[in-house]
Amino acid sequence: MAIRVTCEKCLTRFNVSDKFAGKKGPCPKCKATIQIPDKTEEVVVHAPVDDGPKDSTGKSVLKPIMREEVRVTKLGIFSVAGSIVAAIIAAVVIRSMESVPGWIPPLGALLLAPPLVWSGYTFAREQELEPFYGRELQARVAICSVLFALLWALYAFVPAYVMDYDSVAEMPIGAVLVALAAMLAVGTLISVTTFELETGGGVVHAGFYIVGTLLLAMLAGIPLFAWA
Structure with missing residues (x-):
């Protein structure tokens, strides 16, 4: 699985293989030395559990309520x-x-x-x-x-x-x-x-x-x- 890395010097974003986790290497653009994050530093965001009713395809049948503003013309x-x-x-x-x-x-x-x-x-x-x-x-x-x-x-x-x-x-x-x-x-x-x-x-x-x-x-x- 790839690790997302951002160069602190030129702010270039790129992916590196997880086998380089925790190591240092040059930025492919500016050649500055970059510290590759360790796998333990990776943040995983879990989607909220959707327990609402669904249709035959598994999609939620509920629509979000949109707040409407006063229409000042x-x-x-x-x-x-x-x-x-x-x-x-x-x-x-x-x-x-x-x-x-x-x-x-x-x-x-x-x-x-x-x-x-x-x-x-x-x-x-x-x-x-x-x-x-x-x-x-x-x-x-x-x-x-x-x-x-x-x-x-x-x-x-x-x-x-x-x-x-x-x-x-x-x-x-x-x-x-x-x-x-x-x-x-x-x-x-x-x-x-x-x-x-x-x-x-x-x-x-x-x-x-x-x-x-x-x-x-x-x-x-x-x-x-x-x-x-």
């Missing part, structure tokens, strides 16, 4: 980027308006949800699990988007009833933090349920939407709390 990236740019432009336009109609904030919260939900899922999901894609992903994004948009109803109406404020513009920072914490808790539950995320991933996913919409609302000049 150029169209998806451009769609999200375009949505963000459009949202910023819309926020600037709204800020220049003398008065903001009451239907604009809830509509904005709903329209912003799909790109934020989809992009948030791409990095908040568990990497070792098979991702959702295709129509199933679209359905889950749609459901989560509607539920996330309703979180702002929680922010707008609960303080008015629980804390007796006439509008969110009267809420002090302490009340705002409590309301946002409640939104994050409910949003995490929505993310975990909708996308089967871990709790940490759910917090990141819900927080990504809440922070994104909050920043755009502030850019648009929509009053969400009392500054003083």
Whole structure:
């Protein structure tokens, strides 16, 4: 049986007969002296025992499970980027308006949800699990988007009833933090349920939407709390 040898000087690989095991000899290329490994130094790698079911030819009938990655296409990236740019432009336009109609904030919260939900899922999901894609992903994004948009109803109406404020513009920072914490808790539950995320991933996913919409609302000049 031949012994595989590598010259330490020129890195040439070649085989020598096992009768030269443990001896020295010249490299056939650079003539440097090479120490031939002893047979006891030989490493034998044994293949794992395959006890699974086999067909009539002896081949395994089981196929390895391939982990699939989220299919982030150029169209998806451009769609999200375009949505963000459009949202910023819309926020600037709204800020220049003398008065903001009451239907604009809830509509904005709903329209912003799909790109934020989809992009948030791409990095908040568990990497070792098979991702959702295709129509199933679209359905889950749609459901989560509607539920996330309703979180702002929680922010707008609960303080008015629980804390007796006439509008969110009267809420002090302490009340705002409590309301946002409640939104994050409910949003995490929505993310975990909708996308089967871990709790940490759910917090990141819900927080990504809440922070994104909050920043755009502030850019648009929509009053969400009392500054003083």
